[in-house]
Amino acid sequence: MPRPKLVIGNRCYSSWSLRPWLALRVAGVDFEVERVALYRPESAERLRRLSPTGFVPVLIEGDVATWESLAICERAAELAPGAGLWPDDPVRRTVARSVATEMHGGFAAIRQFLPMNLRGRARRAPSLPDEVRTQVDRVVETWTSCRSRASGGPFLFGRFGIADAMWAPVATRFHTYRVELPPVARDWCEAVLALPAMREWTEAALAETERMPETDALLDRA
Ligand SMILES: N[C@@H](CCC(=O)N[C@@H](CS)C(=O)NCC(=O)O)C(=O)O
Structure with a gap:
């Protein structure tokens, strides 16, 4: 198979892009990245040409595409069988x-109320609506x-794996919005945020120039 190419969205906001990128990077897969800035007039047309669903992320290997973040993480596990992306x-x-799939299919209230935004930091934790609180408790x-x-x-299971990659954006959200957590959850978030790959992604996100004003405005909500 040719060298894989991962198509991603804006690093600052695209949580689905981060998940497989992190799995591929931590697993040491050799891949290139094509970034498509989302929600611009030309984005939809560009994405339709690259991705069967018109969404990112998508992994392209020659004329074979893998789409959906979790499926791409599975492909990362195949590309790097020695990396132990699933527990032995x-x-x-x-x-x-189960927990990777639970994340992939759920937590819409968290995703909507606490969208990923790597650029800013809330001054105070917002008060969480009941539905969000319930989902945070489940997390x-x-x-x-x-x-x-x-x-x-x-x-989550000791060494870094796909479960961590799937949950990683939630660690950034809890950090960004200062969601209070018990020590075991806080320690896991800190371990994820300290990963060199996570720092690499965040640095690149901070260099991006596009802004999503509606998402940025949520940082001022107290
Ligand atoms: N279930 C998909 C979700 C992908 C998704 O929603 N991607 C967003 C960016 S984070 C997207 O491509 N949005 C483009 C658009 O809405 O036009 C996955 O797991 O990959």
């Missing part, structure tokens, strides 16, 4: 698959349960 232990692995419960099975590292 079958019980941990099935839980890891904490999920991470706590994963950490209770972890060994050999600070990530």
Whole structure:
């Protein structure tokens, strides 16, 4: 297969793009990146040419596309079989698959109320609507349960894997909006944010010039 190319959106805001990028990067896959600035007049047409769904991320290997962030993470696991992107232990692995898929299919209230925005930081935590609070509680419960099975590292199951990649944007959201967390959840967020790959992505995000004013305005909500 030719060298993979990952098509991503704006690094500052596109949480779905971050997930497979992080999995590929931490796993040491050799890949290139094409960035499409989203929500501009020309974006839709460009995305339609690159992606079967018109959404990012999409991984392109020659004439083969893999779309949907979780499917791309699975492809990363195939491209880097030695990276251990899923836990070796079958019980941990099935839980890891479950929590990665739970993230992929859910948490719409968190995604809408606390959108990823790597540029700014809220001055205070906003008061969370009930639906968001309930989802944050579920996130904490999920991470706590994963950490209770972890060994050999600070990530959800010990070493970094796809479950961490799928949840990584939530760590940035909790940081950005100063969501209060119990120590086990806070420690996991700090481990993710300290990853060299995460810092690399964030630095590139801070260099981007596009702004989404409606998303940026949410940082001032208290
Ligand atoms: N379920 C998809 C979600 C992809 C998605 O919503 N991508 C957004 C950017 S984060 C997008 O491409 N938006 C372009 C548009 O709405 O025009 C995945 O997991 O990859």
